Amino acid sequence: MARKNVPGVLASFLQVDAAVDAITGLKSKGFRDLTVYTAAPNHEIDAALDHPVSWVRMFTLIGGLTGVTAGFAMTIWMSNDWPLLVGGKPIGTPVPYVAIAFELTVLYASLCTVAGVIILSLRKSLKGRPYHPSFSDDRIGIFVPCAPDQAPAVRDLLARAGSEEVTVHAA
């Protein structure tokens, strides 16, 4: 099945302040669902987009709490499930199990963080949105999804902001 394109306007910028002007202008006109491509993260663009804080931290927290619980639960349960007395030491004592619980905290938190990035990134589908290889090199790309009748106004705005190249994409 052919992928359905998202209609809109794609612009390519060399200068960061030009891209920031374009984002600010587009947001003031009510365009919120922008996709901005950069080869490296940039604070000016982040500030212009003004995204809320990523929820990936919740994945890290949940992973860490699961890890510490699993670490203590596994060691205490296994020790009591197969109780063998060695050196007169108590069975199922939590102090030496801190090492294992710590390692599992880090392990689970790390894996959940990566899972969080994947899940959260997939929430906004980029399918059908145009992309150009120069965006992973030295250009900044802005894609504005819009109806065909809005495209000329968007194209003008992007060109005025300093875009090098603007193309209109049909559905």
Next chain:
Amino acid sequence: MTAIAHEPHRPNQTHAEVTRDVLATLSTPSRGYYMALFTAIFMFLVGLFTFVMLLKEGLGLAGYTPPVMWSVYITTFVFWIGIGHAGTLISAILFLFRSPWRTVVYRSTEAMTVFAVMTAALFPIIHIGRQWIFYWLLPYPNERFLWPNFKSPLLWDVFAITTYFTVSTTFLIVGLIPDVSAIRDKVTGWRHKVYKMFSLGWTGADSQWRHYNKAYIYLAALATPLVLSVHSVVSWDFAMAIIPGWHGTIFAPYFVAGAIYSGIGMVLTLLIPLRKVLKLEHMMTDYHFDNLAKLTLLTGSILFYAYAMEYFVAWYSGNAFEQTTFWRRAFGPMWWAGWSMIICNAFVSQLLWFKKIRTNLTALFIISLFINLGMWFERFVIIASSLSNDYLPGAWQNPVVTWADWGILIGSFGWFFMYFLLFARTFPVVAIQEVKEMIPFPRKHGGGH
């Protein structure tokens, strides 16, 4: 912008030039690269042959004799675990400290970490004897009377090293994704298809960077205590036993400093020739090596202090067994190993107080070889000298080292270098995305790159 050129950590290239220069490292390799790769493969085959002979003849081939038993294999295991420490220190801890010089070197050190831990992971398998039942090592309660003793530091080590390997590999892969997408967009044919698969749909969209940047900080924050914990746990394998020369509270910080020191030594051994072979001299400059050398000096000095403290505590404790052990380390039958460790680690590192030496790459490379040698000897001294003279003088015996020990040691170096060289040929050894992050984008009225 003139000011940028005077900031040594900031590359003097444009974004496009960074992609071009790093991509050039993946083009047809030089003759030197192939020679290095074939040497590594040959060394690995020596190790493989030795391993097959061990399977056929048994571990007696490696000179297993009481009281030391495993000397070279355990030494080499701890050596490789230690090597793995500099990578995560440079990539995670220096990331959190915002040290800009790490950007150019951290990718190679991260890869080094993963391959060093992969090398170390071979050793439990090599010296368990009956490799076909290796899964008995897995700690789970069962009906075969295998008891997972969670109070044992050996079992903590299993968790620590497994976690360290998983997190370090994850950190490496996560960092590679944006760079792989940059390669994907530049290559054609089957290579495009392969890199497209590995780039996992990365486009550098704001919706991806937003989560990625946060995740990278959290991964760095998680990896930081992990670096410190792993070699502390390795040290407790020794320190929790009551063998003279092992039972010291200083062991955890002493091992962590030693691990970072040895890791940076290996980073220098790898990067100094690599920058020449891959023509990255304009990216990896004297500035980066000067900083690596300063880190070597810091950790080498901590190690110097730890060595001095070990001897002082042995004398001050009044414990005859401790005193005998340390006396024999310096003047006993293994004096050559004891002095190799002290000279290569404590004294040679002090040469790095001089800037002329820190910025002379030939001198730095030679020093790095001494560090590698010294750190291997450090583990050999700790393991073999302590076990060879414990509480029963009648049982004292020096370790027996055979060709099978050296065969596996050579094979481990071959295995490590083989993976590193293949990595350097397949993936960018300089982090394209992070280097670009340090170069300002151009602006409408000038400025930027």
